[in-house]
Amino acid sequence: MIQDEDKIIIPPIKCQGIKTKLVSFIRQNIIRNDDGVWIEPFVGTGVVAFNIAPQRAILTDKNQYIIRLYQNIQNGLITPCVVRDFLQYHGEKLCRLGGEYYIEMRNAFNVNGDPLYFLFLNRSDFNGMIRFNKNGMFNVPFCQKKDRFSKAYITKICNQIAKVAAIMSGKDWSFICAPWQEAFTYATELDYIYIDPPYIGRDTSYVGEWPESEAIKLSEYAHSTPANVCLSMWKENEFRKNDHLFKYWADFTWHEQKHFYHIGAKEKNRHPMIEILAIKR
Numbered sequence: 001m002i003q004d005e006d007k008i009i010i011p012p013i014k015c016q017g018i019k020t021k022l023v024s025f026i027r028q029n030i031i032r033n034d035d036g037v038w039i040e041p042f043v044g045t046g047v048v049a050f051n052i053a054p055q056r057a058i059l060t061d062k063n064q065y066i067i068r069l070y071q072n073i074q075n076g077l078i079t080p081c082v083v084r085d086f087l088q089y090h091g092e093k094l095c096r097l098g099g100e101y102y103i104e105m106r107n108a109f110n111v112n113g114d115p116l117y118f119l120f121l122n123r124s125d126f127n128g129m130i131r132f133n134k135n136g137m138f139n140v141p142f143c144q145k146k147d148r149f150s151k152a153y154i155t156k157i158c159n160q161i162a163k164v165a166a167i168m169s170g171k172d173w174s175f176i177c178a179p180w181q182e183a184f185t186y187a188t189e190l191d192y193i194y195i196d197p198p199y200i201g202r203d204t205s206y207v208g209e210w211p212e213s214e215a216i217k218l219s220e221y222a223h224s225t226p227a228n229v230c231l232s233m234w235k236e237n238e239f240r241k242n243d244h245l246f247k248y249w250a251d252f253t254w255h256e257q258k259h260f261y262h263i264g265a266k267e268k269n270r271h272p273m274i275e276i277l278a279i280k281r
């Protein structure tokens with residue numbers, strides 16, 4: 001399906017709704033001016049930005065740990081060496097102590113907010129999920145593999161860190177922790193905004209609330225900004241149709257692709273989903 005899958009840059013973190021399998025499709029359909037800024041108000045793992053690799057980018061997300069991780073990779077505080085030492089040390093303890101140690105790390109992270117702890121948890125939790133409770137505490141359970149951080153797995157993560165650091169290097173990229181509205185305030189008509197918001201009508205507990213009112217506001221911003229806009233959103237599967245897409249994004253040009261979600265154990269996620277790229281102009 002994806003011809004250049006080998007060339008896809010895989011980021012060091014995972015999340016629900018990660019667009020790794022859709023990156024080629026996105027790249028094929030986006031026509032932009034490289035003098036403009038690539039703006040992503042819901043940057044998540046950054047997989048789309050890393051693969052588009054624009055010269056100038058504003059990448060925002062309300063998840064402060066993702067943003068701090070990437071800021072620290074960008075400013076050289078988090079390097080492949082730092083990550084290797086950290087994951088070897090804590091991975092060895094995880095191997096000896098198992099799930100109890102995962103919980104110890106999770107409790108420590110919920111106090112220190114350290115992006116390295118976030119990386120450790122994200123790469124050893126259940127399905128690479130990101131989820132916080134109402135009080136902002138990370139609450140994803142352990143993947144149950146004590147020997148999660150094998151030598152090969154640590155090397156893979158370190159290579160992913162090195163790769164994204166190399167892509168950002170020499171480029172004018174800003175990672176900002178902010179609500180999505182802020183990203184729109186930077187946009188001019190030269191710029192391109194790629195939006196991949198939380199899913200309406202599917203489990204959004206990993207990010208907190210994503211009510212319909214917020215989704216409608218996003219459509220209004222997307223229509224009124226001078227920038228071009230491309231939206232990623234699910235259209236339908238054999239059980240359901242996304243009414244919001246038909247109601248609020250019908251005037252954009254839709255490009256379709258079948259996508260199979262691997263993250264999440266829910267019954268509906270084991271079926272192919274039609275994904276849409278809706279482009280303003």
Ligand SMILES: C[S@@+](CC[C@H](N)C(=O)[O-])C[C@H]1O[C@@H](n2cnc3c(N)ncnc32)[C@H](O)[C@@H]1O
Nearest residue numbers: 017018019042044045061062063179180196207
């Ligand atoms: C579907 S994910 C984006 C996935 C990303 N495109 C990728 O491939 O990794 C949605 C993202 O929106 C962020 N988010 C949720 N609500 C937000 C808000 N109100 N403002 C900014 N970001 C938000 C979440 O933290 C999450 O990273």
